[in-house]
Amino acid sequence: MDEDLRNIVLGVAATGVSAFLGWFTRTYAWRRKLRRRQAFFGLPDHSECLLVVNREAGGDGAVHRFDVFALLELAALVKDCGAHAQIVQHDRAHMGFGDRTEFCVGGPGSNRRTQAHLSSLLPGLTMRTEPDPVAERGVIEVGGERYPMDPGVVEFVVLARITAGDGGRPVFLFCGQRAITNQAATRYLARHHERLARTHRGGSFVLLLKVVNSQAYGPDVVELVADVTRAALRAPAAAPAAS
Numbered sequence: 001m002d003e004d005l006r007n008i009v010l011g012v013a014a015t016g017v018s019a020f021l022g023w024f025t026r027t028y029a030w031r032r033k034l035r036r037r038q039a040f041f042g043l044p045d046h047s048e049c050l051l052v053v054n055r056e057a058g059g060d061g062a063v064h065r066f067d068v069f070a071l072l073e074l075a076a077l078v079k080d081c082g083a084h085a086q087i088v089q090h091d092r093a094h095m096g097f098g099d100r101t102e103f104c105v106g107g108p109g110s111n112r113r114t115q116a117h118l119s120s121l122l123p124g125l126t127m128r129t130e131p132d133p134v135a136e137r138g139v140i141e142v143g144g145e146r147y148p149m150d151p152g153v154v155e156f157v158v159l160a161r162i163t164a165g166d167g168g169r170p171v172f173l174f175c176g177q178r179a180i181t182n183q184a185a186t187r188y189l190a191r192h193h194e195r196l197a198r199t200h201r202g203g204s205f206v207l208l209l210k211v212v213n214s215q216a217y218g219p220d221v222v223e224l225v226a227d228v229t230r231a232a233l234r235a236p237a238a239a240p241a242a243s
């Protein structure tokens with residue numbers, strides 16, 4: 001009986017040790033993954049960030065439903081990092097950048113904050129906001145290339161992570177030609193942030209994405225067109241003065 005009891009005790013002990021090692025390994029892997037996610041988004045535990053809300057084009061302070069969906073997806077990312085989000089309207093965000101992570105939703109036509117960021121942080125990238133001619137509305141220009149939209153068929157959106165300011169916290173821009181493309185960019189970020197973190201190693205990046213057939217597929221079918229970081233961060237050369 002003593003021999004049988006010893007074998008039982010050893011078996012129970014071995015099971016306990018194996019369970020502890022398995023739990024420890026899973027916990028360590030989960031925490032390591034969490035720390036990488038927090039570092040990429042600039043969101044350590046219990047930190048604060050800004051969700052800068054735009055307005056629907058032509059609306060009186062309203063937010064487009066696709067932009068609301070985009071904000072919900074961003075709020076989920078913030079919560080997963082153990083951080084807290086403060087929602088701020090684009091025309092009331094009178095503050096600098098770098099102290100807190102910022103998620104800025106909408107193009108320059110509906111978001112003054114985006115307009116300011118494009119001017120100061122991405123001087124090589126522009127989006128046309130003039131109502132006329134209609135064919136030029138929303139055209140993105142970067143690196144000498146133009147990207148017009150065919151609404152509901154082919155549309156473009158800029159997804160950017162920019163590190164600037166004294167605090168070093170990133171600014172994320174979701175600058176799309178239509179509201180549904182803003183949501184497409186937030187969904188792309190949620191799905192691919194681990195790969196983006198590995199590729200860009202915590203630095204700035206500016207990606208041009210194409211949203212395919214949104215009238216049928218919504219914000220789900222997104223293709224990477226180009227990494228335009230270098231062109232977007234560099235101010236365009238000044239035109240030669242007329243003689």
